[in-house]
Amino acid sequence: MxxxxxxxxxxxxxxxxxxxxxxxxxxxxxxxxxxxxxxxxxxxxxxxxxxxxxxxxxxxxxxxxxxxxxxxxxxxxxxxxxxxxxxxxxxxxxxxxxxxxxxxxxxxxxxxxxxxxxxxxxxxLLPLSLAELPASRVKALGLDGLMLRGMYPALHAQDLRPADWFASYVATYVERDVRQVLNVQDLSTFQRFLRQCAARTGQLLNVSALAGEAGVSNHTARAWLSVLEASDVVFLLPPYHRNFGKRLVKSPKLYFVDTGLVCWLLGIRNIETLHLYPLRGAVFETLVVGEFMKSRLNAGQPPDLYFWRDNNGLEADLVFDVDGRLQPVEIKSGSTVTSDYIRAGQKAARFAGEEALPPWLVHGGEDAYERSGVRVMDWQSLRDMLPQVFSSPRP
Known part of the structure; x- marks a missing residue:
């Protein structure tokens, strides 16, 4: 265990x-x-x-x-x-x-x-967090290996192929949950809907576009999404609720709870394919946002995580409150921290002005340092940092 x-x-x-x-x-x-x-x-x-x-x-x-x-x-x-x-x-x-x-x-x-x-x-209880896996296991798998395998305990406790396990998981659990709650007659249509959701992980939720691509009505799409959300297959990240005098995007962002399931639904079966896949950045963002979510829930706290985006393109991938001030987080999958990454981190904090704490930049490489007012951190550092940031309450 x-x-x-x-x-x-x-x-x-x-x-x-x-x-x-x-x-x-x-x-x-x-x-x-x-x-x-x-x-x-x-x-x-x-x-x-x-x-x-x-x-x-x-x-x-x-x-x-x-x-x-x-x-x-x-x-x-x-x-x-x-x-x-x-x-x-x-x-x-x-x-x-x-x-x-x-x-x-x-x-x-x-x-x-x-x-x-x-x-x-x-x-x-969501699947394993980075902090719950042995550091040696995280290092051996590497970023792409970890995203491909996902964080369900069985895939780390047993010698199982992710493709075999997720095929059984979807058929045995996900589809059964939907059938128990909704009268789904055509499972092939639901499977297509699920794949369309996977292709939108880390993106703004547009129910009409999702329903159109899947070939179902808006009502059906909303009903199926509600079951996936209630079964903790997906979650919706709401936009930050304060105005700051901007015209804001009001739609939530859609995320899967597990990147391994995303990869399986997208047909990604090996590290080489994932490394070059156009949606790799979205899969990485799904991993990072999921780590924040798991850390808060494990500490007995409500998620209270948000994103920010206005109609002028100003955005922060993740925002949360720390003692009345906002912590903006920018997420980039690249392994090399570029000047563009730093500017994106600076921009992520700009919307809140003085209410924002120095921004964080989480990236897919190994560098960790302070640069131009941005705290740069590698994805593996989340393993030790987040349990401290969202520490469990003490009696």
Whole structure:
């Protein structure tokens, strides 16, 4: 098992809430983490048809086995669980009594908001971050190797070919999640839609253009996007909300949670192809933005990440708040830091004026230094830096 940064946040929440819950994409390591962290509790998978049938037919008898608490995996598979747990924890609010996991945010979150509000400490576990992989592994794979393989734990714990694993992942999990929520008759059309999404990672979301390319209606495209977002396959990065007197772009940017899945959907099967691929910069940006997202979630913080772009071309790839001031981040995939990169970093901070901190420039090479007011950092430095920037809360 890889040591997961979310463990500290889970332990902290389990000392304050009677229930803790972990959402996240399938195969991100939720079950492994909670079984290791709460090994003293009985484990029940509600994906198991027999357990689910027992729960549906005799809920009182089913739950009577777990008066002292339990880990319920894929809790959204039995929606009535949430109302039953409400009564149990209201009668005895022992901290950390129950642990829930769920791969579909819409299923788990709807149950929590309806029945368990105020009783649950919520967390999200995304695939591995750079900080959770051994440094030797990161170095051995290199940037392109890491982007091609992605960060799902199974692809680093076992000798698996990414192409084989992702083909099974999409067929077994992603398509199944869509079928469970929406009545998708033509999976080939959905697969085309998914590939079109991959080709737009790191770009402004234009639902009409995406729907047109995929051959579906705008309504269908929005519905499918909502399922992909709720299943943590993709996420939307919103534009920064303050005006600063500019005409702003209002559309969010679309990102995939994992670069390996992006590469597979785009038909990239080897490092050589990725290195020359026209969208390599977008894949790199997806990796970097994902690292910021994972670090904040692992620390128990809301994402609160944004981008900035106005109609005059002034933009920052990433923006977040630090003690009331804005930290702009420019992301460039090239391995050599050029004068153009430095100017882009300077420009990224210009929109906020005095409210902006010195800009960061994250690039695909190995250089790290200060230049012309820009903090230049290589992509591998995120491994040690981000957990410090977004440190976990202390009790």
């Amino acid at each position: 890889f040591p997961r940064a979310l463990a500290q946040t889970l332990q902290l929440l389990s000392r304050g809430f009677p229930i803790v819950a972990v959402t996240g994409p399938r195969q991100s390591g939720k079950t492994t983490l909670v079984r290791e962290l709460f090994s003293d509790k009985p484990y029940v998978s509600l994906e198991d048809p027999q357990e689910r049938a027992f729960a549906s037919e005799d809920p009182r008898g089913f739950l009577a086995r777990f008066g002292e608490g339990a880990v319920f995996d894929e809790a959204q598979r039995w929606p009535d669980l949430f109302s039953h747990l409400q009564g149990m924890v209201d009668a005895d609010r022992v901290p950390g009594r129950f642990v829930l996991t769920g791969s579909q945010q819409f299923g788990l979150l709807s149950g929590v908001t309806q029945s368990l509000a105020g009783r649950v400490g919520m967390t999200r």
